Amino acid sequence: MDLNKWIIENTFHHSDFEDLSALVKEKERQGLTISLCIPTLNEEKTIGKEIVIFRSELQTRHKLVDELAVIDSGSKDRTREIARSFGADVYLASDILPDLGPKYGKGENLWKAIYQLKGDIIVYIDADIKNIHPRFAYGLLGPLILRPEIKYVKAFYDRPLAFSEGLRPSGGGRVTEILIRPMFSLFMPELSVIIQPLSGEYAVRREVLEAIPFPIGYGVETSHLIDVYSRWGLSAFGQTDLDQRVHRNQPTRDLGKMAFGILQTFLSRMTALGLISDLPKMNQVLRQFQAKDKDFEAVEYKIIEEERPPMLGIPEYADRLKELRKESKKD
Amino acid sequence: MQSGIADIIEHLPAVEKKIHHLSDVLLANLVMVSEIPAPTFDEENRMRFLVNRFTESNLINCSTDEMGNALGILPGKVGKRNILLAAHMDTIFDHSVDHTVTIYDDKVTGPGVGDNSLGVAVLATLPACLEYLHIHLDSNLILMGSSRCLGKGNVQGLNFFLENSDLPIHYGLCVEGMKLGRLSYSSIGMKMCEIHIEVPEEYDWTLFGTVGSIVTLHNVIDRILKIPLPRKPRSRVILGSVEGGKGFNKIATKAVIRLEIRSESGEIVEDIYRQLENIVAEIGSDAGEEVNMNIVSQCSPGGLTFNHPLVVLTRELMNAAKIKPRISPSTSDLTAFIAHSIPALTLGLTDGDNLDEMHSTIYIEPVYKGLALLLGAILAVDKGYCDGPQ
Numbered sequence: 001m002d003l004n005k006w007i008i009e010n011t012f013h014h015s016d017f018e019d020l021s022a023l024v025k026e027k028e029r030q031g032l033t034i035s036l037c038i039p040t041l042n043e044e045k046t047i048g049k050e051i052v053i054f055r056s057e058l059q060t061r062h063k064l065v066d067e068l069a070v071i072d073s074g075s076k077d078r079t080r081e082i083a084r085s086f087g088a089d090v091y092l093a094s095d096i097l098p099d100l101g102p103k104y105g106k107g108e109n110l111w112k113a114i115y116q117l118k119g120d121i122i123v124y125i126d127a128d129i130k131n132i133h134p135r136f137a138y139g140l141l142g143p144l145i146l147r148p149e150i151k152y153v154k155a156f157y158d159r160p161l162a163f164s165e166g167l168r169p170s171g172g173g174r175v176t177e178i179l180i181r182p183m184f185s186l187f188m189p190e191l192s193v194i195i196q197p198l199s200g201e202y203a204v205r206r207e208v209l210e211a212i213p214f215p216i217g218y219g220v221e222t223s224h225l226i227d228v229y230s231r232w233g234l235s236a237f238g239q240t241d242l243d244q245r246v247h248r249n250q251p252t253r254d255l256g257k258m259a260f261g262i263l264q265t266f267l268s269r270m271t272a273l274g275l276i277s278d279l280p281k282m283n284q285v286l287r288q289f290q291a292k293d294k295d296f297e298a299v300e301y302k303i304i305e306e307e308r309p310p311m312l313g314i315p316e317y318a319d320r321l322k323e324l325r326k327e328s329k330k331d
Numbered sequence: 332m333q334s335g336i337a338d339i340i341e342h343l344p345a346v347e348k349k350i351h352h353l354s355d356v357l358l359a360n361l362v363m364v365s366e367i368p369a370p371t372f373d374e375e376n377r378m379r380f381l382v383n384r385f386t387e388s389n390l391i392n393c394s395t396d397e398m399g400n401a402l403g404i405l406p407g408k409v410g411k412r413n414i415l416l417a418a419h420m421d422t423i424f425d426h427s428v429d430h431t432v433t434i435y436d437d438k439v440t441g442p443g444v445g446d447n448s449l450g451v452a453v454l455a456t457l458p459a460c461l462e463y464l465h466i467h468l469d470s471n472l473i474l475m476g477s478s479r480c481l482g483k484g485n486v487q488g489l490n491f492f493l494e495n496s497d498l499p500i501h502y503g504l505c506v507e508g509m510k511l512g513r514l515s516y517s518s519i520g521m522k523m524c525e526i527h528i529e530v531p532e533e534y535d536w537t538l539f540g541t542v543g544s545i546v547t548l549h550n551v552i553d554r555i556l557k558i559p560l561p562r563k564p565r566s567r568v569i570l571g572s573v574e575g576g577k578g579f580n581k582i583a584t585k586a587v588i589r590l591e592i593r594s595e596s597g598e599i600v601e602d603i604y605r606q607l608e609n610i611v612a613e614i615g616s617d618a619g620e621e622v623n624m625n626i627v628s629q630c631s632p633g634g635l636t637f638n639h640p641l642v643v644l645t646r647e648l649m650n651a652a653k654i655k656p657r658i659s660p661s662t663s664d665l666t667a668f669i670a671h672s673i674p675a676l677t678l679g680l681t682d683g684d685n686l687d688e689m690h691s692t693i694y695i696e697p698v699y700k701g702l703a704l705l706l707g708a709i710l711a712v713d714k715g716y717c718d719g720p721q
Contacts, residue, residue, distance in 0.1 A: 044435070045433050049432065053359045053362060053363070055355040056358070057359060059355075061356065061387075078436070085436040086434075087355065133363075
């Protein structure tokens, strides 16, 4: 595929979709339903604002989103109460498909959203965005509504502090630039056109979500890209510039854990695809070091990248789909 | 009590209850307005947001003017009377401040949420409120986000509009975020001044053993504190802030005092100001430093009386809603209406804390009561209940 052509045709800016009336009209013409899912864990400081903004702009003023839901991992703060008080549907991840047992991680919430929510499209938005704006949702939904061949739209954020005309570097965070992009460049060069493969915001068609497995932890975004690319190709992707995203900055130590988890997922995917072979059994303990007086000591973290299978393989999901179809016919 | 106002009072509780349905729109507007920095003289982005909101609400004449005011008109069924509803858009926080707002289930915190992002958010939400409540006014309702109100802005935005608009304004209502119960219908005499102390560049330190501009600043303050102030009419000199020097071991070459003279009597404001001018001249000549004073903002005392029908009916609405009136004079947008002899008052919308702090907080639930009160006042004006003898 001509990568420059793909970038021109499949890279968007949120302002391309700011005519929400037109977007709603087209959504209704196609009979699409849209769910907005916010996975949470102790996000009481930001969740109220996200719910209020999305409800006002994407439900009350423009009927773009049919369902606004929070799927919570068991917050110890007031996240669920606050989200509920502003009108979101709030679910505890462990209450969804309880017979499958609990697993803890953002990927678990994203996966369970496929079962719980009703939309033909689900848009996932992280809960820790300080400068939340409706563009975070409509910027990702626009390509799916207006371009039927696109199935998976990722966010990227790009706003230089100062810029005079000409070239400027553009890309992702530290883990993306020193781990993900080099790995994609080595094994799946086409995927290196995704500007921010680890961004936590994306909108996806149900037909894709239900067909792909979900790592529970750090590897969920990476595995999505690999799995969607392997099955539907690069043309299934779109990416949208959402301008600036203000959020908590992660310390380098935490990025190390993230990279360790992602690497596990990446290597297992490459092995499954036959792109690498004869790997030894991978260790799941990450060692980091800290100094105590004049001595160094190792701190060990066990990071296991567990995975949920494609939702289509879960028997309860078949029943749920029947329910959803019945509801859809009634409407 | 007039039967008409009794009718409005009877419906206020239902109005308050119903407008809860628009809470997400109101709070979203509050967040979006609050997170757009709008220091005085730089309100353009906030103005654009508000004009867009007016346009989306199908107001007519959605526009801005050369002062950067945001305007839109909700035309009335009859249109003989024009009511101007104004909320100042500017804040005391500059662009470098983190404008992020946090919403809890009962309150909203962030810089400027109460002064005056909530007022602006209410303007943005009001057309939807009126539509939802099926209220169709007889009068034209002009909604205005006013620019350049605070401090050095000296109420330039609203004054400009009132001086240059062809529309005759029959009544004015100013909307302020805080506090619920605030009722301002008069202005006091006020002069806001800056005193600048500067050591000339050619100053020869070896000749004079001077200690620099901070000591001069101290001398000026010392003299200001000795100005006799009458108890009646009530008068004050507020020393707002001082600034000077660059560190530990450099003699300060510049210093500034910011202060405000306030009095119920315009003559006393002028008298205190003259005394200040003398102090500045005298110390300037003694110290060999340049001491200058300039007026940043000023207004004259005036306004409605306690018995003006607009004030009386608003108090009746407050009493019926069990809101305790907090009567205080104003030195902001209301002064422009007063200067143009337009009957007007300022209403506060909700309770809150730390008004001009970074973590300013407003409480959500009282906003609905404040908004119902505002709607009641608009209806009272619209129906002509405030047109009686003044």
